Amino acid sequence: MGNIGSFPLDISFTAPAQGVTGLFGPSGCGKTTILRCLAGFIRLEGGYLRVGDAVWQESAHFLAPHKRPVGYVFQEPRLFAHLSVLDNLRYGLRRVRMMAPSIGLEPMIDLMGLRGLLRRSPAALSGGERQRVAIGRAILAQPRLLLMDEPLSALDRDAKNEILPYLVELPAVLSIPIIYVSHDFTELEQLADYLILMRKDGRVQASGALHTLLADISLPLARMPESAMILAVCVEDYDAAYDITACTANGVRILVPGLLGTAGTTRRLRVRASDVSLIKGTPQNSSVLNILPAHILAAEMASANQMLVLLGLDGQASETRLVSSITRKSWNTLALQIGDNVFAQIKGMALADAR
Numbered sequence: 438m439g440n441i442g443s444f445p446l447d448i449s450f451t452a453p454a455q456g457v458t459g460l461f462g463p464s465g466c467g468k469t470t471i472l473r474c475l476a477g478f479i480r481l482e483g484g485y486l487r488v489g490d491a492v493w494q495e496s497a498h499f500l501a502p503h504k505r506p507v508g509y510v511f512q513e514p515r516l517f518a519h520l521s522v523l524d525n526l527r528y529g530l531r532r533v534r535m536m537a538p539s540i541g542l543e544p545m546i547d548l549m550g551l552r553g554l555l556r557r558s559p560a561a562l563s564g565g566e567r568q569r570v571a572i573g574r575a576i577l578a579q580p581r582l583l584l585m586d587e588p589l590s591a592l593d594r595d596a597k598n599e600i601l602p603y604l605v606e607l608p609a610v611l612s613i614p615i616i617y618v619s620h621d622f623t624e625l626e627q628l629a630d631y632l633i634l635m636r637k638d639g640r641v642q643a644s645g646a647l648h649t650l651l652a653d654i655s656l657p658l659a660r661m662p663e664s665a666m667i668l669a670v671c672v673e674d675y676d677a678a679y680d681i682t683a684c685t686a687n688g689v690r691i692l693v694p695g696l697l698g699t700a701g702t703t704r705r706l707r708v709r710a711s712d713v714s715l716i717k718g719t720p721q722n723s724s725v726l727n728i729l730p731a732h733i734l735a736a737e738m739a740s741a742n743q744m745l746v747l748l749g750l751d752g753q754a755s756e757t758r759l760v761s762s763i764t765r766k767s768w769n770t771l772a773l774q775i776g777d778n779v780f781a782q783i784k785g786m787a788l789a790d791a792r
Contacts, residue, residue, distance in 0.1 A: 446470060446481065446639045452616065452631060454489065456608045459625035459647070460618045462635025468618045472584045475616065476509055477502035488582050488614075508575035508583040512590050514567040516559040522570050523555040529577030539579055540610065548610060549573040549603055565596035569603060576611065583615045589624060597624075604628055622658075626667050626707060634658065652758040654737050654745040659760060665709045666759050672702040681726075681785070687757045689750045692726040693788045712787035713761035715746065716780040717771045726785035731759070733777045736768070744768045748781050 446467050452458040460468045473479045475486065477493070477500060486494040493500040516525050526542060546552055549569045559567055568588055575583065589597045605627060607615065619625055625632065625647070633644045634656065642657075643650055651658060651666050658664060668691070670684040675696055682697040683690060686706070697704050720728050735747040744765050750757040759781055773779070 448635075448639070448641050450633050450641055450644050452614055452633070454614055455612050456630040457615045457617050457628045458631040458633060459629030460616060460633050460635065461620075461622060461625055462642075463637050464620065466635040466637050467639045468635060469586055472509070472586050472616065472618060475582065476507050476584060477505050491581075506579065506581040508578050508580035510568075510572050510575050510583070510585045510588045512587045514559070514571035516567060516570060516574075518559055520558075521555065522551060522557050522559070522562070525559070525570055526551070526555075526574055526577055529574035539612075540576060542577065544610075545573045545577055548606065563596065564592050565599045568592065569600055572603075572607075576607075581613055583611065583613060585615060585617045587618050587620065590620065601627060622661065623663070623707075626665065627705060648758070652747060652760065654735060654739075654747050654760060659710070659745050660739050663709060664711075664760065664762070665707045668706045668708060668757065670697075670704055670706045672698045672700055672704065674700060686750075689729060689757050691729075691783070691788070692785055694785050706788065708759060708783060709787065710745065710760040710762035712783055713748070713759055714782045715761055715763060715767070715771070715773070716782060717773065717777065720780050720782075723782070725782045727781075727783040727788075729781045729783070731779050731781040733773060733775050733779060734758070736773070736775060738765065741765070746773070748779070750781070 448467070448471060460471060462468060470479065474481050474484065480499055484494050486492070492498065493505060517528065520528065526545065530542065546555070549572060551569060551573060554562065554566060554570070559570070562570070572588065589600060592600070601624070617625065617628060629647050631645070632647045632650050634642045634650060636642045643653070648667060650656060653659070668686040670686045670691060673683045673685055675682050680695060682693045682695065684693060684697060684704070684706070685691070691706070693706065716728070729750055731748040731750050733746055734749045737745050739745045742764055744763050746761040746763060748759045748761060750759060761781060
């Protein structure tokens with residue numbers, strides 16, 4: 438706990454040793470300040486920081502920024518304008534000449550899709566291309582911790598969609614923790630495995646696995662206009678005649694328009710709470726593709742006219758959870774209660790853009 442000027446920062450969290458940990462909260466809650474503390478740019482009095490087995494800050498001990506094996510990706514690429522893409526990437530290797538890199542230059546070029554850009558100057562690149570170079574340079578420094586401070590915030594929607602697939606691949610290649618700050622929660626839904634939810638006053642409101650926090654209808658995440666659950670689904674088969682992919686989430690079969698991938702591929706499927714309706718009783722003939730047996734685990738009134746309903750779908754090994762947003766009138770008309778068996782309806786076309 439400490440102050441940054443007049444702003445009190447009182448945070449304590451543990452993040453997984455690999456994968457993406459998202460930092461999310463309202464503007465001004467201290468997300469970027471946390472990254473700057475982790476990088477050593479700010480010394481928070483009384484702070485404690487350990488990365489793996491190495492203590493970077495404790496009492497009088499403070500590891501200087503240049504001695505911290507950190508990769509930092511800013512909102513702007515901050516490339517060297519006088520160097521080519523290749524030379525910008527090589528700059529990232531300068532600090533690790535005496536050690537064997539965990540990922541080399543050539544694999545990084547392929548990972549970030551930079552093969553055709555190497556001779557260009559930064560001025561000749563698009564915004565998305567520049568940011569891919571910046572990410573590659575940060576990773577080539579062989580960090581033990583990668584910090585990403587809203588790296589897509591300066592890009593338009595098309596550029597974001599271009600770069601996101603590259604970011605999705607990073608955790609599978611890098612066996613280091615990645616701390617990712619964003620004000621766009623849909624980015625975190627695609628990238629994060631773990632989430633730290635901040636409050637306006639600089640404190641941690643909740644932390645845990647992404648799917649666990651999304652299923653907590655008492656948290657503000659469930660009250661966002663585009664609130665959703667993220668399901669890890671496995672592609673089972675593809676019906677070319679109808680252009681429909683069958684996939685499973687822990688044994689629960691879900692049909693999605695379009696081709697999600699080859700059989701065995703794991704994908705994230707975003708199911709909006711507003712796209713999940715409920716049936717009490719036996720379903721009749723319906724055009725809805727996904728009508729799934731479920732039971733009500735919890736419910737909360739989100740507003741004068743809205744109810745949030747947490748559902749459990751019986752899977753093979755454990756329960757798959759969904760959140761449904763319905764009107765209070767529907768809740769009362771159907772006389773729904775916690776513990777009721779219901780059917781959750783998800784229109785197939787609602788999932789067409791949910792991947």
